[in-house]
Each structure stands twice: as C-alpha cells, then as structure tokens.
C-alpha cells in the first residue's frame with residue numbers, strides 16, 4: 001500500500017518508519033524541510049507541498065495526518081480539499097477533539113477516520129494502540145497500515161462511527177492524568193514519610209509482580225533513576241491539559257462523576273500559579289481572621 005503522511009514530528013516520523021518497515025510505500029510532507037529530509041533518509045518519497053504529496057499518490061489516496069490538534073488539522077484539510085474523492089481515505093492520528101472530528105468527517109470529500117493514538121514516542125518500539133472511528137469499509141481497507149503502526153493486529157480496533165476513536169482517546173487521557181496523579185501522591189508520601197527510601201527501588205519492586213505495576217510505574221522507576229529520589233531540579237509545574245479538560249467537560253454534560261480525573265486536572269492548573277495559590281493564601285489569612293493564628297508572610 002502507498003500512504004501519504006503529513007506531519008513528521010515525534011509521532012509522524014514513527015508512523016513513517018513503521019509503515020516503511022512493514023514494506024509499504026510512504027510519501028511524506030511537513031512544513032519543516034528538515035523533517036521531510038529525515039523521512040526521506042528513512043526511505044520515504046519526499047513531497048514539497050500538500051498538492052505535491054497528493055500528485056505523488058495513486059488513484060485511491062490514503063493519507064495519515066499527524067499534525068498538532070486544532071487549526072493545523074483544519075488548515076491541512078483545507079489544502080487537501082478539491083484533491084480528494086469519495087474512495088479516498090484520510091486518517092487523523094492526532095489528539096483532535098472528537099466533535100471537531102465529527103464536523104470534519106461530514107465536510108471531507110474522502111472517508112474520514114479519527115484515530116486516537118496511544119503509546120507516545122517512548123513506546124514506539126512496541127507499536128501504538130489505535131482507537132479508530134469512522135466508516136467500516138475505510139477502516140478495513142487500512143488494516144495493513146494499522147497493523148504496521150500499531151503493536152500488530154491486536155493493537156487497533158474500530159470503535160464505531162465518526163468521532164468515536166477520538167472520544168475513546170480523550171477518555172484514555174483522562175485516565176492517564178488520574179493514574180499519574182495517584183502514583184505522584186503515593187511517591188510523595190514515601191518521599192516525605194518516615195523512612196529514607198530509594199524510590200527507584202520501590203518502583204522497581206512494585207513493577208515486579210505488584211498489583212499496581214504498569215508502564216507508567218516503569219516510567220516512574222526511570223524518572224527516579226535519571227533524576228534521583230528527590231526528582232532533582234524538575235519543577236512543580238505540569239503543562240498540557242486539553243484532553244483532560246475535554247474529558248471533564250464531557251463528564252459534566254453526561255452527569256457522570258469523575259472526581260479523580262477532575263482532581264488530577266485541577267492539580268495541573270494549580271501547579272501553574274506563579275505566585276502560590278491564591279486560595280491557599282486566603283485560607284491562611286482567614287485562619288488569622290477567626291482564630292488569630294499566625295500568617296506566614298512572603299519575604
């Protein structure tokens with residue numbers, strides 16, 4: 001099969017490599033010429049623009065987008081518009097908002113597959129886990145590519161109609177936030193607690209047979225090995241947050257309680273207060289108000 005890949009960053013390059021390794025042909029484009037050169041070194045046919053990429057693809061075009069979620073997806077689809085027919089297939093493998101994917105599927109002249117992709121660049125050697133939404137015929141047609149990009153045939157599934165792939169990935173990310181938060185809390189208590197513990201050793205022993213073993217826990221072990229038990233100079237600030245925000249918004253709309261995911265998201269927002277949390281400062285001042293307790297002051 002011949003696949004066009006647009007967006008050759010951390011994730012897109014892996015899509016290129018794995019598709020080539022499985023014996024397929026790849027035509028590759030990115031706004032950054034260096035990224036296109038890297039894909040060409042790996043064996044892909046380089047394209048100079050999106051219309052050049054389209055021209056290099058055969059009659060039935062299969063195109064995988066791996067650009068940042070949001071405007072970049074719309075901009076790419078706008079450029080593809082006019083070059084696509086109903087027998088063509090576009091896959092969006094990024095972390096797009098599922099309602100955007102429903103809208104794009106309706107507007108796109110080709111069959112549109114929204115594909116939630118999990119595994120991250122660090123898991124690429126195993127292949128990804130792919131959650132796909134959209135028309136069944138298009139999913140079936142792309143099975144050889146999904147087999148290549150995923151861990152294998154068990155690493156991808158069609159979830160349902162348009163939007164369902166990105167919907168499942170959005171909630172996956174909410175779970176990811178909460179798991180990271182709970183490992184963080186456990187290790188914080190171990191770090192602050194009664195014993196002087198080597199946290200890499202704790203993570204390692206937990207990863208060998210413990211109920212709570214997982215890939216994220218293996219990554220905790222790696223973090224303590226590389227940064228030390230006190231996490232060295234890693235700052236108390238967590239970026240990201242869009243997929244977790246969408247998960248919480250959806251839960252509010254569906255009236256489904258998910259306090260753990262909400263708390264994990266709140267911790268991220270709280271971590272970004274430059275000057276300490278206003279709410280905690282007010283609570284401290286109120287303790288003086290009612291109890292004449294001392295108020296710790298800034299220097």
Ligand SMILES: NC(=O)C1=CN([C@@H]2O[C@H](COP(=O)(O)OP(=O)(O)OC[C@H]3O[C@@H](n4cnc5c(N)ncnc54)[C@H](O)[C@@H]3O)[C@@H](O)[C@H]2O)C=CC1
Pocket residue numbers: 006007008009010011012029030031032035066067068069072075076093094095096117118119120121
């Ligand atoms: N990094 C991760 O752990 C994961 C990322 N994702 C999602 O995959 C998508 C890509 O992520 P990354 O590869 O990490 O981002 P990245 O920032 O490493 O790569 C994005 C690439 O897209 C290119 N690009 C941007 N706009 C473009 C356009 N209009 N036309 C052509 N190329 C364009 C950029 O030049 C860049 O090379 C995002 O939606 C992200 O949320 C999904 C799962 C895991």
Ligand SMILES: O=C(CO)[C@H](O)[C@H](O)COP(=O)(O)O
Pocket residue numbers: 095117118119120173176239240241242243244
């Ligand atoms: O989808 C992913 C992992 O599964 C991406 O790494 C995503 O960026 C994680 O979300 P956030 O940036 O909000 O932490």
